[in-house]
Amino acid sequence: MIVDQAVYRDGKRLQCGDLSDELDQLHKEKAGFLWIGLKDPTLEEFDLVKDELDLHPLAVEDAVTGDQRPKVERYPNGNLFVVMKTLSYVEETSDVETGEVMLFIGERFAVTVRRGEPAPLAPVRAALEHAPELLAHGPVAVLYSVMDAVVDNYMRIDDELADDLDRIERDVFSADRTTNVQEIYSLKREVLETRRAALPLVEPLMRMLKAGLLPKEALPFFRDINDHLLRVVDHIETYDRLLTDVLNAHLAQVSVQQNGDMRKISAWVAVAAFPTMVAGIYGMNFSGMPELTASFDIGGSEYYYGYFVVLAFIVVGCVFIYRAFKKSGWL
Amino acid sequence: MIVDQAVYRDGKRLQCGDLSDELDQLHKEKAGFLWIGLKDPTLEEFDLVKDELDLHPLAVEDAVTGDQRPKVERYPNGNLFVVMKTLSYVEETSDVETGEVMLFIGERFAVTVRRGEPAPLAPVRAALEHAPELLAHGPVAVLYSVMDAVVDNYMRIDDELADDLDRIERDVFSADRTTNVQEIYSLKREVLETRRAALPLVEPLMRMLKAGLLPKEALPFFRDINDHLLRVVDHIETYDRLLTDVLNAHLAQVSVQQNGDMRKISAWVAVAAFPTMVAGIYGMNFSGMPELTASFDIGGSEYYYGYFVVLAFIVVGCVFIYRAFKKSGWL
Amino acid sequence: MIVDQAVYRDGKRLQCGDLSDELDQLHKEKAGFLWIGLKDPTLEEFDLVKDELDLHPLAVEDAVTGDQRPKVERYPNGNLFVVMKTLSYVEETSDVETGEVMLFIGERFAVTVRRGEPAPLAPVRAALEHAPELLAHGPVAVLYSVMDAVVDNYMRIDDELADDLDRIERDVFSADRTTNVQEIYSLKREVLETRRAALPLVEPLMRMLKAGLLPKEALPFFRDINDHLLRVVDHIETYDRLLTDVLNAHLAQVSVQQNGDMRKISAWVAVAAFPTMVAGIYGMNFSGMPELTASFDIGGSEYYYGYFVVLAFIVVGCVFIYRAFKKSGWL
Amino acid sequence: MIVDQAVYRDGKRLQCGDLSDELDQLHKEKAGFLWIGLKDPTLEEFDLVKDELDLHPLAVEDAVTGDQRPKVERYPNGNLFVVMKTLSYVEETSDVETGEVMLFIGERFAVTVRRGEPAPLAPVRAALEHAPELLAHGPVAVLYSVMDAVVDNYMRIDDELADDLDRIERDVFSADRTTNVQEIYSLKREVLETRRAALPLVEPLMRMLKAGLLPKEALPFFRDINDHLLRVVDHIETYDRLLTDVLNAHLAQVSVQQNGDMRKISAWVAVAAFPTMVAGIYGMNFSGMPELTASFDIGGSEYYYGYFVVLAFIVVGCVFIYRAFKKSGWL
Amino acid sequence: MIVDQAVYRDGKRLQCGDLSDELDQLHKEKAGFLWIGLKDPTLEEFDLVKDELDLHPLAVEDAVTGDQRPKVERYPNGNLFVVMKTLSYVEETSDVETGEVMLFIGERFAVTVRRGEPAPLAPVRAALEHAPELLAHGPVAVLYSVMDAVVDNYMRIDDELADDLDRIERDVFSADRTTNVQEIYSLKREVLETRRAALPLVEPLMRMLKAGLLPKEALPFFRDINDHLLRVVDHIETYDRLLTDVLNAHLAQVSVQQNGDMRKISAWVAVAAFPTMVAGIYGMNFSGMPELTASFDIGGSEYYYGYFVVLAFIVVGCVFIYRAFKKSGWL
Numbered sequence A, B, C, D, E: 001m002i003v004d005q006a007v008y009r010d011g012k013r014l015q016c017g018d019l020s021d022e023l024d025q026l027h028k029e030k031a032g033f034l035w036i037g038l039k040d041p042t043l044e045e046f047d048l049v050k051d052e053l054d055l056h057p058l059a060v061e062d063a064v065t066g067d068q069r070p071k072v073e074r075y076p077n078g079n080l081f082v083v084m085k086t087l088s089y090v091e092e093t094s095d096v097e098t099g100e101v102m103l104f105i106g107e108r109f110a111v112t113v114r115r116g117e118p119a120p121l122a123p124v125r126a127a128l129e130h131a132p133e134l135l136a137h138g139p140v141a142v143l144y145s146v147m148d149a150v151v152d153n154y155m156r157i158d159d160e161l162a163d164d165l166d167r168i169e170r171d172v173f174s175a176d177r178t179t180n181v182q183e184i185y186s187l188k189r190e191v192l193e194t195r196r197a198a199l200p201l202v203e204p205l206m207r208m209l210k211a212g213l214l215p216k217e218a219l220p221f222f223r224d225i226n227d228h229l230l231r232v233v234d235h236i237e238t239y240d241r242l243l244t245d246v247l248n249a250h251l252a253q254v255s256v257q258q259n260g261d262m263r264k265i266s267a268w269v270a271v272a273a274f275p276t277m278v279a280g281i282y283g284m285n286f287s288g289m290p291e292l293t294a295s296f297d298i299g300g301s302e303y304y305y306g307y308f309v310v311l312a313f314i315v316v317g318c319v320f321i322y323r324a325f326k327k328s329g330w331l
């Protein structure tokens, strides 16, 4: 689907007429360029432009198929083909979603292809159209603006992931221990998804910077993108390590707590076992158990006190056992 | 076993006559090529062709022995020898199986060797025979087509492994916890098997791309294969990491659940211990336990109520203990 | 915010007049330099200097935005732009905090930018003003002094982290086991924060050393910084590994202790179960249990001894069980 | 100890006379070579040959001391010195044992040194003596044959380790769980021992291939050795990873089983606690417990049925509890 | 502190007179050298030599401060500065201790600096003084001898660590399981300390070998040191991996044992629960429990046998339960 299409001359946007005529004109003038914006294009839609712009069939195949690895490819005719992963973050589910942006950059044209929802390119085009001094640099300005927007977006995702990690850390180390192991795992998954988008871009971007494919004065700008990309990759690696550690810390905490619970339970079992044991003994049916009939003889009537003494003994024993466990830290 | 054998001239398939004559003819014409397809060949079968085609004895040994590491070798006579692992996926057992494809590529011939079941080469030959413009590039077209087919197949395996990982994740984090540790381990094993097929191919393919062994216009096509290969390797590494994490998450969940179960069990033990303890006390045989004979005197006849009071006390105590545990989250 | 501003001639500090005039003068004299110190500068504050000093807009953007990756950038006009992370350590919370220092180094000027609290630059300036022979080397002396101060500070943080690790180790392996899993995790986090500050500086510093950007006689001094940086990075990696091991050791200890506790508990349960079982048997209401009425007939009156024999039996049994567990190491 | 010693001319073995004369003769003829085979040689034994053959004292020291890292060293006089680890596998104990083979390769001589039992060199010499066309290539043929034999042996060890891993996997995931943690660890140890033999050889072999030390037509043969070596290293790395995973899987399984056992035990405890509790209640000595004396009056004589009803109640209760646990999966 | 000081001419040790005169003389003669040995030197002690020998102030600072990273630095005046970590092993505590050795190597002098106790240099000097042919090579002989001694010492430490690891392995897998988690962790710490001494030396030593700083005939000797260093590093990496595995194996064993203990305990609880339950039932106070009064009437007197039958029933039940658990492997 062609989303937008225009010719840019002297930093101004113009209506695009017949593709072939416009290109001839641009080549003759040696200035200005054509910018076509596509979304989820089909092979048929590409047929309209690929011959005029001399796009390589394999690049077109990649753009139509999608799900490519980030890369920068230069074809024999001098055209650049750039694939980048775009990311978006769904706040409710903390899910990172991956889309794709591809660019065909020729001397007098730029074709931008968007696959999936994340990172619409319209704001990039709008911003560029308000910066004629940037537009004047031709298609390389489109390449810079799109790459910058994509990587700036990685930095936003990076912030979101840092937030999620902070939240998980707070959960794991909070007193009420509400941690959900699945949450830790899910964040790890999203972190790896982000990593898979950002990391493979480092090497081709590095190579592009060194290969002399870009005008010299543009280099600091692309290096700036590279800095931000490397910063994201650094962070992502840290999150990955920390998530492994958080899971292990969680496991250690569960074990520590289990041990504590087991001690607490055992201490209470001991407290409860004492009365049962004593009661068992005095439930025996022996003849001649003196405690059973221990009595005072007050004014002729007998007062049996054995039961009460044993009840008191049981209570005192329980309190003693309780205190001993309290002191040893089991309770 | 010779599976197929033909001469290709001007993009058309022709019957192959005497090997030696055909080769002489092809070299004279400086066009067309011979394509021999073998399956699990023996040394004897190779003897028929190896001298005519000047195949290196070590390459022949590798082709006959099998179980080689993926590689691209160039012999002094200019011949290329390429070894690739082929993979297939058995849906029922989620098992990845490994076979091999080897190619001998000379100026006027291609010999393809298949070892094991996965990835039959017949469809590749059939597809090529329907693409005469590709065939016109000679043996390098065979090399490209076979490599493309092998790597495209890696991508299918990649998808299957991703499916299996998804299923395991769902199992691990589902409420009924049906996870089988063996399944996690088995998938890890298959992932490593896939990795062992794909990863060692990266470096020789890279080197082949840079060594100038291929015609210039073919480079983007082989780089396309390389892209796909790298994408598979990226994914495989992610699966490997995630499987480690899934196992750890499973372990953490089992520990959490064990703690929960232990608390639940202990709480019920406490609930059951109360009646036993009380009953024990009133089972003692002391003389003068006033509760035992507590009674109303209604209309001359005595109504003993002690038993019923204690029964009620037991029930109330159990309910109280139950509620306390409920509140603390142990039940 | 401009924190300080001065011109240095012949190793002496002079008042700074109009920026433009001073620079012209310095360039004419081919000696001396201007040093501007900024803190958390805004774009507006930069506007005053950036044109005079020909600072690159991307470098200015980085200095204003902050939160950049450590790097050394050289712009086409020959200016250097250096970003470093500064660290400080909060003794009470064992927290490492990150700030930033950026430097713009031109032929006749140095601009130092501080972001965040850590590592004030004033002492560095003061020290340099007392070392005229160093100042005589111009802006590169500022670069050296600031980098040296930043990296020397890393070494102090390194020492603090080593102290914290020692304390945690002592806790984990002490008898009273007061370890807090959260402490281990927190230290890991701070270690990774330190790593993220120090590690990315290694590569650009290395590159700067090799790129011939520095005067030859200055090289050993910057290599000295590099040595110290590498030493910190070595240590940090060790701490990271050891913290993983400490957590695992802690986990193993908890498991060992849990097993020990379980054995101890079970042994006591066994000791307590014996009297209960024996008492239960003699609490049965059978007619004709000879033990219940076993008696001596001394002088006509019957002495029932069964009860006392069984009491003794119970005590002896408990002691025996206790000893058996003691011997087997469960108690 | 000199194990064997011979001169090879025109692919034929000849008696070796005086060392010095033979070498002079061989150098004059510019063909043939001397092959000395040593086993655990002492410095004194080397004294006999080291001056004649101009062996470097450090190489001799290594050969006498043993326990060296695999390496390929070239000394200023052009001699090569190669150290390789040899491995053998003890079937009964699944133990890998390490020995050493060292080679001194000069223009007209080869000295092979064997340390430890594994990998006797006699079969290599025997095989070479039956392949005169190989022997004709001189000392480099000895180098090739020994390296090939050593690396071929690595492949056999590789197979054995794969077998052992398979067995351990079967044990871990079999129903009767006979796994011995020590076995897993021991295999890991042997895998690392194999790795330490094979991995350090990769880099010097690679360097030897690139350094032009070998005749051109020999390169494919040494590359073949390299292929096999890399294949072993690939496998070893996989085993190492899998063994870590097997141990973790085993740990997870033990935890899962422990949880299952705990539930089963608890369920039986609950089943047993019911009769005890009920019996306790009816063992209380209250006056006026109507159940105790519940009776039918049939034909004047009283039939007490309370006991039988309670017995039935206990049985029914136990069955009910049993069924409830069965349903919930705890039994 | 100056430990020793001498001039070496023609391989003989001579008294050292005035430093400045001696050096002039040595430079004039173009032979012999001065060797100064220092221990924990202060800046003041260095002041006496640093100008005469033209030592770089940063190198002097490093030598005085200590705690440097291993390195090889070459200063513009051609002097070499080498820092190495020395290690010693305390048998009683299995502790590795780290010291330092630094060398300043000029054309006609060697300054050796020792920091901390490990690795005294006196034996090295003594050995060199008995090897005049080595001394004749000048300061490079000192460099070689010291490096060789330091790295040879690493190998001794390596052996000690291997011993400690063996002991821990034996402990972990012995029947009585006396393992102390702290011991495993401590060894890991010492292994990492050794690693931190040895590993950073690899790269500068490699670089020194390639940079042409050494005389050609000395290269094999320094490569020999390098071999031994790499061997130590290989081993250390293996110990590090194995210690992680040992800890995990220990953890797994504790879990396995805990499960076994739990089963054993539960089985005994079941055995003990049976008599308690049966006794409870016959302790109920129902009227009309026929078992309680079951009797033979022999010769007019009643023999109550119920009690004995139930006693027998209890014993038989316990034996049956015991056997069932024995069979299932829980006991």
Ligand SMILES: [Mg+2]
Pocket: A091, A092, A093, A094, A160, A163, A164
């Ligand atoms: Mg969120």
Ligand SMILES: [Mg+2]
Pocket: A095, A096, A097, A098, A190, A193
């Ligand atoms: Mg996602």
Ligand SMILES: [Mg+2]
Pocket: A148, A149, A151, A152, A224, A225, A228
């Ligand atoms: Mg940006």
Ligand SMILES: [Mg+2]
Pocket: A148
């Ligand atoms: Mg920007």
Ligand SMILES: [Mg+2]
Pocket: A091, A160, A163
């Ligand atoms: Mg958010």
Ligand SMILES: [Mg+2]
Pocket: A224, A227, A228, C058, C061, C062
């Ligand atoms: Mg920036």
Ligand SMILES: [Mg+2]
Pocket: B091, B092, B093, B094, B160, B164
């Ligand atoms: Mg499947």
Ligand SMILES: [Mg+2]
Pocket: B095, B096, B097, B098, B190, B193
């Ligand atoms: Mg498989």
Ligand SMILES: [Mg+2]
Pocket: B148, B149, B151, B152, B224, B225, B228
């Ligand atoms: Mg493909």
Ligand SMILES: [Mg+2]
Pocket: B148
């Ligand atoms: Mg394709």
Ligand SMILES: [Mg+2]
Pocket: B091, B160, B163
């Ligand atoms: Mg499927």
Ligand SMILES: [Mg+2]
Pocket: A058, A061, A062, B224, B227, B228
């Ligand atoms: Mg593609």
Ligand SMILES: [Mg+2]
Pocket: C091, C093, C094, C160, C163, C164
């Ligand atoms: Mg602190």
Ligand SMILES: [Mg+2]
Pocket: C095, C096, C097, C098, C190, C193
């Ligand atoms: Mg912090």
Ligand SMILES: [Mg+2]
Pocket: C148, C149, C151, C152, C224, C225, C228
């Ligand atoms: Mg410093």
Ligand SMILES: [Mg+2]
Pocket: C148
């Ligand atoms: Mg300093």
